[in-house]
Structures are given as C-alpha cells and as structure tokens.
Amino acid sequence: MIEFHLDARSGVAPYQQLIQQVRHALRLGLLREGDQLPTVKDVVGLLAINPNTVLKAYRELEYQGLAAARPGVGTFVTKTLSDASLAAHGPLRQDLRRWLGRARQAGLDDESIEALFMNTFRAVAGEDVA
Amino acid sequence: MTVALETQGLSKRYGRRWALRSCTLTVPPGRVAGLVGPNGAGKSTLLQLAVGLLRPTAGTVAVLGGPPAHDPEQLARIGYVAQDTPVYAALSIREHLRLGAWLNPRWDNEMAERRIAQLGLDPGQRAGKLSGGQRAQLALTLALAKRPDLLILDEPVASLDPLARREFLQHLMEAVAEREMSVVLSSHLVADLERVCDYLIVLAAAHVQVTGEVENLLASHRRLTGPRCDPARLPAGQDVIEASHTDRQSSLIVRGEGPVHDPAWTVGQLSLEDVVLAYMSRAGRAQNASRPGLEVLR
Amino acid sequence: MKGKTTMLRSVNPSAEAGPVGRARSTALGAILLTWRQVRAQVLLAFGLLALVAIVAIITGPHLVHLYDVNVAPCQSHNDCSSASSAFLLNDHFLQATLNTLVLVAPALTGMFWGAPLISRELETGTYRLVWTQSLTRGRWLAVKIGLVGLASMAVSGLLSLIVTWWSSPFDRVNLNRFTPAMFGERGLTPIGYAAFAFAFGVAAGVLIRRAVPTMAATLAAVVAARLAIGYLVRPHLVAPIRSTMPFPAGGAGPTAVPGGWTLSQQTINAAGHVIGQNGGIGSNGGFGFQQNSNGTLVLQGVGTCPGKPPVQLARSPHPGFLQACVKHFGLRDVLTYQPASRYWAFQWYETAIFLALALALAGFSFWWVRRRLT
Secondary structure (H helix, E strand, C coil), rough: CCCCCCCCCCCHHHHHHHHHHHHHHHHHCCCCCCEEEECHHHHHHHCCCCHHHHHHHHHHHHHCCCEEEEEECCCEEECCCCHHHHHHHHHHHHHHHHHHHHHHHHHCCHHHHHHHHHHHHHHHHHHHHH | CCCCCEEEEEEEEEECCCEEEEEEEEEECCCCEEEECCCCCHHHHHHHCCEEEEEEEECEECCEEEEECCCCHHHHHHEECCCCCCCEEEEEEEHHHHHHHHHHCCCCHHHHHHHHHHHCCCCEEEHCCCHHHHHHHHHHHHHHHHCEEEECCCCCCCCHHHHHHHHHHHHHHHHHHCCCCEEEEEEEEHHHHHHHHCCCEEEECEEEEEEEEEHHHHHEEEEEEEECCCCCCCCCCCCEEEEEEEEEEEEEEEEECCCCCCCCCEECCCCHHHHHHHHHHHHHHHCCCCCCCCCCCC | CCCCCCCCCCCCCCCCCCHHHHHHHHHHHHHHCCCCHHHHHHHHHHHHHHHHHHHHHHHHHHHHHHHHHHHHEEEEEEEEHHHHHHHHCCCCCHHHHHHHHHHHHHHHHHHHHHHHHHHHHHHCCCCCHCCCCCCCCCHHHHHHHHHHHHHHHHHHHHHHHHHHHHHHHHHHCCCCCCCCCHCCCCHHHHHHHHHCCCCCCCCHHHHHHHHHHHHHHHHHHHHHHHHHHHHHHHCCCCCEEEEEEEECCCCCCCCCCCCCEEEEEEEEEECCCCCEEHHHHHHECCCEEECCCCEEEEEECCEECCCCCCCCCCCCCCCCCCCCHHHCCEEEEEEEEEHHHHHHHHHHHHHHHHHHHHHHHHHHHHHHHHCCCC
C-alpha cells in the first residue's frame, strides 16, 4: 500500500498530485496489478483533504484505465505502467550519475543543472513532435 | 437532499452596529463549505443565526429546508460546534457522552466512545481540565456522534496549535468520508480551508463578497500582469477585483469566464488564498469609501 | 453530490424511534442532565434536611412531655408565667437554629439554585452546547424550572413541616405565630417564599446573564418582598377587627391577643383623636399624672381632671377619682387586630400570592428565553 503526501506549495492541484504519485509508484513498480489503493477514508485521515479530491483522483485513474473501483471493497490497480523499460533504468541511472558528476565538476550549481536539463528536455520533446 | 444552508437578505444588528447586511447565499448539499473572512466580519453571527442561537434583524435563513431550531427533528439533524467550544467544566468526558445520548435520539454511542479512545482521552477526566485541542475534539465528537446531516463549525481550529489543528481536520475529513454530510466551517485561516473545502463563502465588511465552488473560483479568477495600463482598457468580460500599478507594470486580479487573448497580459494561476485576500481587500477599500480609486502603489 | 463508491457507512442499529418516542426520550434526557447538574447541591440540602429531621425526632417528644408535665396543668388556672418562662429556656439554641433555618432556606435555594440556573449557562456559553442538541429551548427550560423549582419548594416545605411540628410546644406557650416575626417561619408560607425566590432568581438570571450579580439581586428581592408583604400587604389581606374597650384607670397597658396579631392599640379621646399607643398616653404608652400646687390632678398628655382628688395617705391618687377623670375625657382603647381564627386563612392567602408571583416570573422567563433572548 502506498502512502500519499501533499505539497501545498507546488502549484499543482491536489488531485493531480495524487494521480501523479500513483502513476509514479506504478512506474517504479511500487504498485502492481491487483494492489489496493488506500481507501478514501484513510487518505483524508492522513492528509486532511476533502474526500471529493481523492474521489476525483481515483475516478481519473479509472478513466485512464489504471484502476477500478469495487463497491464496498476498495479501489484496485488494474494496469501497471512499468514495462520492459524498467530493465533499462539501471544503466540509465548510472549514465545520469556520471553526467551529474561532470556537470558539478564544471561548476554548475543545482539551479543551473535543472535549468539545463529542463531546457534540453523540452527542446528534444519539441523536436520529437515536429 | 435539500439545500444545506440558504439565506436571503439576512441582516443582523447589535445596537447600532450591523454585523451582517443583506447576505444572500446558498450552500448546496454534500459540500464542505468554508466561510472565511477577517475577524469580526460576521462569520460567527451567520453560523449562530443558522442554528437558531440568534434571531435575524431582517431577512431569512433556512437550514435543511426549514427555519433554524424549528423542531427537535430538525435539531437532531444538525450538529454544531460553537466558537471556543463550550463544555460543562464539572462534567467528565464520559458524562458529556451521556449528555449526548440523553439529548439526541440518533446518538451513536459506540462511535463516540471509539473516537474518544482513538484520541487518547481519559473518559473520566473533567472537561474543565482539557486543553483547547482536546476540548475541540470532544466538541467535534459530540457533534459527529449525533449523526447529523449538516455539521456547522464556528472557528473550530482557531485557538489550536498546528498539530491539534491537523488532527482535528483529519478527523473531520474522515467523518465526512464515512457518511454523506454537509459541512459549513468558518475560519480566518485560508490555508486550512484550501485543503478541505470544495465550496467557499467570503464574508467581509458584513457582506457576502463571493461564493462558489472552489474549482470554479480557481478556474475563473486569474492574475494578469503586463505593462502599465489604463484600468479602463481591460480585456472584455473580465471583472477586476484588485489592481496594483507601478510606474512600469500593472498587476490585476480578475474574474471572468473566457480566456484572455490579449498577448500583452501574462496570465497566472491564483491560489485560493490569493482569491480570498483580493476580495477581502476590496471589501476593506469599499468600507473606507473616502479613499478614491483602486490604486495601490508598490 | 458525492458518489462514494469506497465508503464505509456507519450504520446505527438503534435507529429512529417515532416522533413521540423521540420527544419523550429527550425530555427524560433533559431531566437526567438537570439532575446531574444539581445533584451535589440537592443531595447536600436533603442531607441537611435529614439531619434536622433526626435531631427533631430525637428531641421533640421530650419537649412535648415537659410541656404536658410543667405547663399544661397550670394553664387551666392561669398562673403560668414562671412555668412558661422556665419551659421556654429548654433547647434554646436549637429553637434559634431551627427558626433561622426556616427563615433563610427560601432565600438560599433561590440564590443558589434559582439564580445560577440559566445565568450560569449564559455566562459560560454552555447554552450554545445544550440548545443545539435535539431538544428545543422551551422543553429544556420547562424541565430545569420544574425539577429544580419543585426541589426548592420541597426543601422549604419539609423544613417548615419539621420545625412547625417540633416547635409546637413553644408556640403554644408563646402564642406568637401570627406576628410578623414568626408568620413566615411556620406553616405554608416558606413554600411560597421558596417558589418566589427561585422564580425570581431564574427571571433575573435571564436578564442579568451573570451568576453572581443575579444571586445578589435575588437576595435583595427576597428580603424586600418579605418586608413588603409583612408590613404593607398582610395587615390588609382581610379587613382587621377594630374593637373598642374601656380605658381603665391606671392605663390599659398593651392588650394581648393570644394567637392573633395585634396591629395597633390606640387610645382615643372623646373627640376621636388618637392620643396614645399601646394602651397608654403618648407614643410610649405611659400613664402619668401630676399634682398641682392647688391640689388639682393633671393627667399627663390629656388635661386637668375636674374637681379635687380626695386626700390619700399614699402617693397614688384615689382610683375612683381617676376613673371619673378618665370618663370625663372620654378616653377609650381601640384595638385593631387579626384574630387567631384567621391564621390559616392568612397562611393560604399569602402562599397563594407568592405562588402566583412565582408562576408569573416563570412565565416571563419562558417568554424571554424563547422569544426575546438574542
């Protein structure tokens, strides 16, 4: 069972944050098919948010085909997002570590690294679309 | 389900001071509605009118479709936690639960006792010796165990420390998740309300400034920043709530339905707190009507 | 509307009773709550009452015995003064204590049970808790006033019963139960005072909204009411009897009305003017005379007696002469009083007056709380 958290200052709507956290967990294999998502009651009992927010998030996940609600029982994961690409995570992570090391050695601070990455990421994404 | 709370032109005067003037609002059922405003805005007055502890000077108020404190049946369906959570100091927690059982036909004693145990409270302790947070939790337990259809909370977390506040809201949201219940709670802390409320009422200067679903309010209010402009030259269909100008830049908070196409403006999202503050300061300006214009120089 | 597909609905098996069942159960609940609130004080009061009863039962029969042995025999031949005085000294402390208890009990229950009844709830804000439970203000108020009001009346009533019974030997000697000092401490009147004090406390509390000032106001009201009733109202509840009696030589002195209530005893002259009180001449009711140098006698405060008194060996004038003098001036004694036979009628009337006042005050409290409060 995963546990949610909320970043009040992220500017992302709470229900979006919940969706993102579920998708993230799915991707990392922390959530697998058939796992139960925390009940609405448990989530609001922990986060002190409106139950509607959780319901909205779970409905959206259902709509995305990732989960399904069983009345009276709970909401369960129906599909996983992690796929074969999980195997590639290991080497990719290694490469990333090396790159980060080089960036630091070149004198970039955290903000510059992040800006450089996001810029390049967006540019490449744009090229992919084009 | 009938409308949770509805007022029409509701006004209340104490002596020469108007606490509420011509307040008209409708809270749909099944919502957690937040009533927010500065201290002394009339929030407490409005809620006390809703539960029949006060009588209006003018206008009407209806809860669950009927006048407040109309009959025992209706009283049984409404739970109320008063400001400062009054309790009988000489009675123990257990005796307060008995009070609830004696005076409420729909009392769920098992739930009440479970809650008290969950909170780690000693049932034999006198209520007068509880801390503010514990009293608030006791009061909430009494209101919830009544199994109400509508729960009205008057600044329930105002005098609580952050941990007690969080625990109170956690318990409240659990209870809302468990049964279909409408909630109206007042606070002058917007951050709390932003988490739990899906409906908002802003009360300032004795008037209702804005009401609506939180989603809609956040979608329809935006911050526009751009080069210094003439306030008259605004995108059509936008209602300016607040505007501030420097010699180079103008920053507006607007309410409107359609998107803003004018490329001169940068459109930004607002937090609920921003929206509330914009309306509250507008109300403040309206009160000091002698000050001309809407300009705030930064 | 929220659609809760993963909700746990808490179901209460002890579900809704019918409307009548609900009404009855919350009224019972209000009774239980009120009892819990006043429990300590009520138990204390009735505990003290039990103590008084025990003391009375222990000492009472002995007093009756003493009375029968020492006082009753002499009453038939009317030479009781020394036996009576001796008897009255028995259990003197207890007499004073019990009389004081009956005197203060109505005021105490009014102050400590009536005054805080509503005012403390308004002061501490607990009215905001209890008026938002499932019972209306009216029902809540009815239970509180009814229950605690009856308890107040019971305390004073039972206390009066005990003390009246225990004091009856003394009262038969003193024969003063109709006088202002004792009228409120025997029989039914304490019940009326208790009801009034309680109802006043409640009504004042509803207006003043703070417990301690209400207690002070209640005490003041009870004292004022009892003084007012005793001196302004009670004398005229039934028109008193005025009886004219001859004014004997030597002065009448105060006339006793055994078991009744003397309102005034005035000496009037032939013209009908009041020239003296308490069976004598002048405001202190004396009877004095002076011999003039020319031998005539002057009745002080009245005038010169006609003729000359005969010479006497002793200093006091001839009784026959004084009698003629009194007759000359037409002096008579007018006694205004309530006879002993009216005692119980007065008890009922006064109790009824205070009960009516109490009902009016209770009605006001109801109206104010339900219609006008906030």
